[in-house]
Amino acid sequence: MTLEKIRQKVRELHAKTRRQLLGSLVVPFVVVGFYGFGMKEFPALQPLFAFAVAWSLVGLYFLNRGMWSAAMPGDAALSTGLEFYRREIERRRHLFRSVLLWSFAPVLLTIGTFILTLAKIGVRDRGIFPNAMPFMVLVVIWIAAYFVIRMREQRELQREIDELNDIERANR
Amino acid sequence: MGGTESISTGAARQDDLYRDAADNYSSAIARLASAYEADPEKRRDLSQDIHFQLWRSFQRYDARCSLRTWVYRVAHHVAASHVLRERKIFSNLVSLEELEMLPDKDQGQFAADQRSNLERLSVLIQQLKPLDRQVIISYLEDMDAVSIGEITGLSPGNVAMRIHRIKNILARRFHQGGGNE
Numbered sequence: 217m218t219l220e221k222i223r224q225k226v227r228e229l230h231a232k233t234r235r236q237l238l239g240s241l242v243v244p245f246v247v248v249g250f251y252g253f254g255m256k257e258f259p260a261l262q263p264l265f266a267f268a269v270a271w272s273l274v275g276l277y278f279l280n281r282g283m284w285s286a287a288m289p290g291d292a293a294l295s296t297g298l299e300f301y302r303r304e305i306e307r308r309r310h311l312f313r314s315v316l317l318w319s320f321a322p323v324l325l326t327i328g329t330f331i332l333t334l335a336k337i338g339v340r341d342r343g344i345f346p347n348a349m350p351f352m353v354l355v356v357i358w359i360a361a362y363f364v365i366r367m368r369e370q371r372e373l374q375r376e377i378d379e380l381n382d383i384e385r386a387n388r
Numbered sequence: 389m390g391g392t393e394s395i396s397t398g399a400a401r402q403d404d405l406y407r408d409a410a411d412n413y414s415s416a417i418a419r420l421a422s423a424y425e426a427d428p429e430k431r432r433d434l435s436q437d438i439h440f441q442l443w444r445s446f447q448r449y450d451a452r453c454s455l456r457t458w459v460y461r462v463a464h465h466v467a468a469s470h471v472l473r474e475r476k477i478f479s480n481l482v483s484l485e486e487l488e489m490l491p492d493k494d495q496g497q498f499a500a501d502q503r504s505n506l507e508r509l510s511v512l513i514q515q516l517k518p519l520d521r522q523v524i525i526s527y528l529e530d531m532d533a534v535s536i537g538e539i540t541g542l543s544p545g546n547v548a549m550r551i552h553r554i555k556n557i558l559a560r561r562f563h564q565g566g567g568n569e
Binding site: 217219221222225226229291292293294295296297298299300301304305308376379380383386387388 | 439443453464469483518519
């Protein structure tokens with residue numbers, strides 16, 4: 217690989233980073249859109265909506281900080297394979313928890329509030345709530361499936377960390 | 389002025405070190421990438437990523453370890469990150485212990501396809517978790533247990549034990565495969 221090609225890759229990487237940062241702004245805007253609807257319909261729910269918006273915006277900061285502060289493999293050449301691999305697994309596990317706390321949880325709150333809004337509308341206009349039931353069932357299934365899959369992934373990562381601990385013990 | 393000069397000297401040194409590494413280890417990096425990634429397109433990307441990270445890493449190279457150890461560490465780190473990023477939700481990678489218990493599912497297919505032993509070896513290596521892959525790939529690059537230990541962080545005894553086990557698995561599988569062909 218020539219040096220010119222590497223410099224081109226550096227430029228591509230910068231462009232990709234900019235795109236990712238812009239992409240990560242999309243979710244809060246979607247969330248704000250949802251809330252806008254709810255706030256207009258039900259002023260009583262405004263504090264809940266405002267809290268969820270603030271949560272997802274703060275989450276955006278923490279998630280991005282977590283992602284960008286990660287050392288790239290090229291910065292870790294003084295670490296051995298064992299150290300680096302363990303750090304990567306731990307970082308992945310931590311990232312998953314951060315996503316749950318700062319991204320998934322505000323989305324859950326949004327959905328919950330949205331369902332509450334629909335239920336309130338349903339009281340006024342009886343046709344809406346039953347019609348929205350299939351959608352809500354799908355949402356609940358999606359949330360449950362997401363949790364089950366991610367928890368299994370977490371357990372697998374933990375198992376790998378345990379294996380690496382065993383290897384380290386055998387190393388001594 | 390002095391600051392600018394030292395930056396440009398540093399950049400030139402970084403480029404020189406990279407050129408040196410690329411001249412000597414490009415083919416080893418290509419072999420390493422193929423041991424980590426089966427898909428040709430992704431393999432090319434992985435190989436480019438290794439070169440890129442290698443070039444970046446030379447900003448910090450202080451000759452505390454040999455150039456070879458440095459190159460292999462960076463290459464394995466990039467590849468291990470790649471494996472973690474690419475792996476499916478339910479990973480199908482196995483430890484040495486699990487691999488020893490697994491039957492060789494591809495046996496019949498290998499016999500039918502008449503695929504080469506080298507390809508078979510690649511498939512086996514790609515089933516392993518990154519740390520074991522590092523050991524066997526380094527071993528196949530003719531490194532001794534001490535050098536492999538420097539790269540992986542395993543003790544030479546642990547490296548030797550792992551190599552022995554991997555060789556046993558390979559021998560058993562190749563023997564079984566040979567019987568069917």
